[in-house]
Amino acid sequence: MRTPPLPLAEAQGRLLALAPQLTIEHRAVSECLGHYLAESVTSRRTQPAAPLSAMDGYALRSDSLPGPWQVIGESAAGHPYAGTIERNQSARISTGAIIPQGANMVLLQEDTTREGDTLRLTGTPPSPTDRHIRPAGMDFVGDSILLEAGTKIGPAQIALAIAGGHSHLPVRRPLRLTVIDSGDELVLPGQALNAHQLPASNGPMICAMAAALPLAITHTGPIADNLTDLAAALEAAHDADLIVTSGGASVGDHDLVRPALEAVGASIDFWRVGIKPGKPILVAKRGSQIILGLPGNPASAYVTAYLFMLPLLRASLGAAQPLPRTIPARLAEPLAKGGSRMEFLRAQWDGTTVTLDPLQDSGALSPLSRANALVVREAGADAKPAGMDVPVYLLENGGIA
Template sequence: MKAPPLPLAEAQSRLLALAPSLPVEHRSVAECLGHYLAEDLLARRTQPAAALSAMDGYAMRSADLPGPWRVIGESAAGHPFGGEVGPGEATRISTGAILPKGADMVLLQEDSARNGNELSLTGEPPQPASRHVRAAGMDFSSRETLISAGSRISPAQIALAIAGGHSHLPVRRRVSLAVIDSGDELVPPGHLPDLHQLPASNGPMLCAMAASLPVDIRHAGPVADELAELVRALDAANSSDIIVTSGGASVGDHDLVRPALEAVGASIDFWRIGIKPGKPLLVATRGSQIILGLPGNPASAFVTAYLFMLPLLRAMLGASAPLPKAIPARLAEPLAQGGSRMEFLRAIWDGASVRLDPLQDSGALSPLSRANALAVREAGAEAKPAGTDVPIYLLENGGIA
């Protein structure tokens, strides 16, 4: 008797448990965008290292308010004042310059008037006195954790790491991924198909989804529905960390992914999950290699890649939270009751409410291209009126973030 499809959460957990821990390497900060930090990153310095002015104006002692003052020099960014500010004295100061010794306040230039070296108050003094002063260590202190292990490295984190004194970061090595799409009906991109054929769009779509991560991608196909051809393609990808196939994972006479995997010595870990679209997902291993057999319908391939391929890649790269996170969104229209499987419906979220695309066929690409979210309808869920919430997954940057 055929085993029932696995629940989504169980299938994801089983897949991620297979993810090997890739070796750590130290890469130049400039090469680390999109990687996940392998270890906590500690600051090697304090920022600011000394108190700085946040504005252009004059540095002085707050005890000398309301003035007047005598200007005795200047502190500019990169060129600090070498002396000390005493009673009744001030220095000209620019944004980012070190606050001179003895000063604890910056008076804005628009709140002052200067005649030669004589300075007087014309506006309101800062409240509190330290308002325009960036205290030493305001941003971070030496030995403080700047970025936690498992965090994805963004442009802002690259800047933070450099500010913290780092030129190289510990990250996992890049994942090698082979994408194989198969089917006698497929023709390469750019070839106009006959009536019985289709352009091979899944492989490039899957490669594009993976390209947002530090992954080295090889694409093969379309491969004919012949066991020997599929075995040859799998053997050619023997050195890849992950193989992702598209099509041929179901139980039809021409669905040859399972027998091909058996022929190359792979072991099936699980097959079929309780979601729509995407039920005939297959997961296998060959040594340390993980093989994902995705369905051939484009919406099914996209959804399963979003829920399984991308989380697997993130896990292997060291992400602390590899699975996508759902958020609640208000329905703009009623949602019918659910069926026997959890559904991922192509939808458009406008920031306030979510509207389902009227075309939900798993073979249709136009609703997938319009969608910026996947709305979740749980198995057996009751009908929901407009205005109630459903979970959605945001497809930022086309579902690749």
């Protein structure tokens, strides 16, 4: 398995090709937040179903300008006027109300005066192209695609689906994720520590990164650097769709993820990717189950979870675009020449410029807590002066899904 590290794009492509095919279920729209549509959704109605007023005022016929007009009724939202508007007639109308038969424009109420049932124009009438009417079908028409398959369902998508006549939506069932911490040096958060020990922080961090997605998450560990114990933890998670381990994926004497995977019948798909931090990432398969072995250093675990775990989760749940995208950002300071691997540098982005954190060690957590961006430096890239654009991944909400 001591093969050359894979390029990032190839490794991501190989991993996404293994994404589990989760079954489709139809959930109440109100329960679909954070899911991805498994199938495209078509509108079952037209919106608006009839022309509506965009303003408060008076509905009338444009050929009766400049008035005056007789006010013969009212059209309110939910209570349309049943009659027909003839020349020199008008109906009081509110925003969102149906335009009465015969009317083709709305005078704003601030452009009029009314004495009893007589309405007069005092302001400027609307132009022929701006008559303050929302035409039928302005938003969408029946039998048109409202939302494409793979769309992430947020508050606006929930509202659109309901407006389109849907009470349930097709989504993938929640994915079963098990996260396993391993390492003799790890102890549970809050426990007393000796100098050689560390609080087990990677597992909670990885769980938190995934928590916004529709998952059933199990967190196990920390597990000692013991082949029997680690194999037992993997075996106990046999019902998970995805197992993510943290630590033990490298080549040291105490890195036991690979032999433990072999002990439970998993086969290694690939190991090592040409990135920094995060080179010793491992991907294995056991039946339909995927095992993703992340490095133990916290920055390495974070970056690989961002670049591999989250895209795999999104792909499994049906996302049309599972991979994160970069944006260009201007360097606030010079960027040194790249090394032998593609690098992901923790940084702060202010909306225009990006500033590298001075501490880039993969064992440091404080740069992660300060970072809202990862600057991408390609392997062997030339040095770049301040003011030049570089590709950046934005870690919105700390990089969670």
